[in-house]
Amino acid sequence: MALSLMTKCTSLPRHHFRSSFSSPRRRSFSVLSSLTMEPPSAKKVKHEMEMFGDLRVDNYYWLRDDSRSDAEVLAYLKQENAYVDHVMSGTKQLEDQLYREIRGRVKEDDISAPLRRGSYYYYKRTLEGKEYVQHCRRPVADIGIPASVHDTMPTGPDTPPEHVILDENVKAQEHGFYVIGAFKVSPNNKLVAYAEDTKGDEIYSINIIDAESQTPVGKPLVGVTSQIEWAGDNALLYITMDEILRPDKVWLHNLGTEQSSDSCLYHEKDDRFSLDLTASESKNFLFVASESKMTRFVFYLDISKHENGLIILTQRLDGIETSASHRGNHFFIKRRSEKCYNSELLVCPLDNTSDTTVILPHRSSINIQEIQLFSNHLVVYEREDGLPKIIIHHLPAVGEPLDRLQGGQTVDYVDPIYSLDPLESQFSSSILRFHYSSMRTPPSVYEYDMNSHTSVLKKIEVVLGGFDSANYITERQWATALDGTQIPISMVYRKDLVKFDGSDPLLLYGYGSYEVCVDPYFKASRLSLLDRGFIFAVAHIRGGGEMGRPWYENGKLLRKKNTFTDFIACAEYLIAKKYSSVEKICIEGRSAGGLLVGAVLNMRPNLFKAAVAGVPFVDALTTMLDPTIPLTTSEWEEWGDPRKEEFYFYMKSYSPVDNVKAQNYPAILVTAGLNDPRVMYSEPAKFVAKLREMKTDDNVLLFKCELGAGHFSKSGRFERLQEAAFTHAFILKALNMVPTQR
Numbered sequence: 001m002a003l004s005l006m007t008k009c010t011s012l013p014r015h016h017f018r019s020s021f022s023s024p025r026r027r028s029f030s031v032l033s034s035l036t037m038e039p040p041s042a043k044k045v046k047h048e049m050e051m052f053g054d055l056r057v058d059n060y061y062w063l064r065d066d067s068r069s070d071a072e073v074l075a076y077l078k079q080e081n082a083y084v085d086h087v088m089s090g091t092k093q094l095e096d097q098l099y100r101e102i103r104g105r106v107k108e109d110d111i112s113a114p115l116r117r118g119s120y121y122y123y124k125r126t127l128e129g130k131e132y133v134q135h136c137r138r139p140v141a142d143i144g145i146p147a148s149v150h151d152t153m154p155t156g157p158d159t160p161p162e163h164v165i166l167d168e169n170v171k172a173q174e175h176g177f178y179v180i181g182a183f184k185v186s187p188n189n190k191l192v193a194y195a196e197d198t199k200g201d202e203i204y205s206i207n208i209i210d211a212e213s214q215t216p217v218g219k220p221l222v223g224v225t226s227q228i229e230w231a232g233d234n235a236l237l238y239i240t241m242d243e244i245l246r247p248d249k250v251w252l253h254n255l256g257t258e259q260s261s262d263s264c265l266y267h268e269k270d271d272r273f274s275l276d277l278t279a280s281e282s283k284n285f286l287f288v289a290s291e292s293k294m295t296r297f298v299f300y301l302d303i304s305k306h307e308n309g310l311i312i313l314t315q316r317l318d319g320i321e322t323s324a325s326h327r328g329n330h331f332f333i334k335r336r337s338e339k340c341y342n343s344e345l346l347v348c349p350l351d352n353t354s355d356t357t358v359i360l361p362h363r364s365s366i367n368i369q370e371i372q373l374f375s376n377h378l379v380v381y382e383r384e385d386g387l388p389k390i391i392i393h394h395l396p397a398v399g400e401p402l403d404r405l406q407g408g409q410t411v412d413y414v415d416p417i418y419s420l421d422p423l424e425s426q427f428s429s430s431i432l433r434f435h436y437s438s439m440r441t442p443p444s445v446y447e448y449d450m451n452s453h454t455s456v457l458k459k460i461e462v463v464l465g466g467f468d469s470a471n472y473i474t475e476r477q478w479a480t481a482l483d484g485t486q487i488p489i490s491m492v493y494r495k496d497l498v499k500f501d502g503s504d505p506l507l508l509y510g511y512g513s514y515e516v517c518v519d520p521y522f523k524a525s526r527l528s529l530l531d532r533g534f535i536f537a538v539a540h541i542r543g544g545g546e547m548g549r550p551w552y553e554n555g556k557l558l559r560k561k562n563t564f565t566d567f568i569a570c571a572e573y574l575i576a577k578k579y580s581s582v583e584k585i586c587i588e589g590r591s592a593g594g595l596l597v598g599a600v601l602n603m604r605p606n607l608f609k610a611a612v613a614g615v616p617f618v619d620a621l622t623t624m625l626d627p628t629i630p631l632t633t634s635e636w637e638e639w640g641d642p643r644k645e646e647f648y649f650y651m652k653s654y655s656p657v658d659n660v661k662a663q664n665y666p667a668i669l670v671t672a673g674l675n676d677p678r679v680m681y682s683e684p685a686k687f688v689a690k691l692r693e694m695k696t697d698d699n700v701l702l703f704k705c706e707l708g709a710g711h712f713s714k715s716g717r718f719e720r721l722q723e724a725a726f727t728h729a730f731i732l733k734a735l736n737m738v739p740t741q742r
Helices: 071-104 168-172 524-530 549-553 561-576 592-603 620-624 633-639 645-652 682-694 717-734
Strands: 017-019 035-037 048-051 054-057 115-117 120-126 133-139 163-167 179-185 191-197 204-210 221-230 235-241 247-254 263-267 274-279 285-291 296-302 321-327 330-336 344-349 357-360 366-373 377-384 387-394 419-422 431-437 444-449 454-460 472-480 486-494 506-510 535-539 585-590 610-614 667-673 701-706
Touching: 035 071, 054 645, 071 524, 071 682, 071 701, 071 717, 133 168, 163 168, 163 191, 179 221, 191 221, 204 235, 221 247, 221 274, 235 274, 247 274, 263 285, 285 321, 321 366, 330 366, 344 366, 377 419, 387 419, 387 431, 472 561, 486 524, 486 561, 506 561, 506 592, 524 535, 524 717, 535 561, 561 585, 561 592, 585 592, 585 717, 592 610, 610 717, 620 633, 620 645, 667 682, 667 717, 682 701
Parallel strands: 296 321, 506 535, 506 585, 585 610, 610 667, 667 701
Antiparallel strands: 017 035, 048 054, 115 120, 120 133, 133 163, 179 191, 191 204, 204 221, 221 235, 235 247, 247 263, 274 285, 285 296, 321 330, 330 344, 344 357, 366 377, 377 387, 419 431, 431 444, 444 454, 472 486, 486 535
16 A cells, blocks of 8 residues: 655754753664754544454544645644754765766766657657656657567658656656656657646646647646546546545547546445456547455547447456457457466457467466457567566467467576566567666666567666666575575675675665556666665565466465564575674564564564665554545455454454554554555555653654655655665664764
8 A cells, every 4th residue: 555844953942952962861873963852752542442342542543644645644743854954964975976876877968769759759758957858759750660570760860859748857847746647649640648746646637738739629637546547639537536535437539628528437335346447459449447455447448449448358356366468360368267267368259258278278387467469469578487488479360260379489587586567669660669667777678579579678777877787686596484495585796896795784675555566677877776785585475476476475365464474484584594693684664564563663673773664554453443534445355344244353463553562662663654545655655653651762763754745755766775875874873883973
């Protein structure tokens, strides 16, 4: 599941200060200041909650404010931010140095790998010193170039001029937060629909403009999600949300009409289900799926026949999950069930969707994650032994029988562990585009010719500052969980700095929920830690999807504690193998990964030196008991419904807020976003307040709340780099690795 006006220290009452020499105990996280500010102390207001004969008292329930405008709550959050500023003032020089390092690796003026759509190349451009991107296009100089070969946008004085369709820098000038959630070009390339969020609450407005003149076409569509698709050149499908921000209605909007006259094509009334919207690669059909955490069924819209509305493609059957695409005279359906837990692939004729044929059967060791269709090829993204891979199948001509697929061509990669994701490709082409990176290989865009089986590197992120991937080693280790399960750990380190004698600092990252795969990926800001001798590791714990569907099933509901004990086992393994030590190991997780951090801190606080919990879902029991909070109803199938006694007591046994104890904790940094619709800011606020009340150590505890952002923090690219520098500075200070300042 489930950010900044910084108040200066001098704006607070004097009783928040005291002489640093009056402290009765030596602080382990010192502040370079002649005065020490006392940490904010949230007032206690008794709030009792009773269920199944169990009485819980939440003294900080008052911090929850659904309007996010309560003066007392905001004043408290500003005090916390002021305390962060004060405590970290002694490392400001280090933070600034880290920021310069991180930003110094960025090629600020750059373009993305252009993608050809019809008679144009589309791409994004970044400009030196600018926070946001420009969305651009350039005409194809020679329309006669077929899209079936490797296509490169020409440059030089004789090429057609670039046209900036949308400059986010201009739009963002009016807002403290600005995110484009979708940018969709109409099939005829004349119009663009884009979804913008100006608060961080993930409630979007859709603007439609003329691609050439940027003139608005009609009024914005308001109060919507970022899910939009063109239904031809003159209509859009979009999705709206109910009062708990659950995507529940899909609408058809005809250009030139008012939003109030739009047609609701489907309303999902079951509050466990949310709607999803995708377009087929062929662009002939749109698919609307209604999905819970265990069930998914699909409708389709024929773009050429709006009047037919949505037609059922797959039935709603509990425990069956389906997704669909189209090629020729067949729908392709990926189906997961209890029996076929790693999915199978079916086809059915357009005119007889009940007549299904299995063309790729279920395999117990290989998980089918998704498919991508081309006019002559099928690309299957699979996962085996914790690693993703791409398998390419040649399809028979349209109209010929589609039988069981045989074999397939595997794409090769250069690193032992890596991350890859599909990218938009041309349906009529034989060229597959995909995104590749590893912990030592910067993000790269490859084009793979599915006929000749050759790859071309179209774009690799430039990393400045003398970066050389040969200086770094990436590897995989395996830890043994409590029940004997082998847990993969992905690692990267600088080979000339790490000693493997237990003295190396290590940052261990984890997530472990929603079947999310946290694959080994590159992050340039991480180099500032690696180049200071850190090992960075990702624990691929149960609850994620790295090792297939059972990996997820064994880390959710009444098996959720496997997620936490797996993570602890990974930390213990790394210490036992002398990759690090208790005095040198730090941990980090965000959102549901923040729940992980909170849970393991309560379980084994003595195992870690420092912890970073970003927008953490730490008040799990109270939140999941409240169906008025966004995401609650749809996530009972992930965490359990605590209105049932078995789930209530199980969730209570690990929910971080409910398990804070009178014990020593390591140094902790907690972050939140005031406008976060996924994890309410009050969850981390309550967690910090209770930790301050209960913990028996003097280790620092910081709570940084961004008052103008949401779940994904600030929106500017350099603003996000500043946050990375701040987090790195916190970790280095916790490990006493701050250089002497002059």
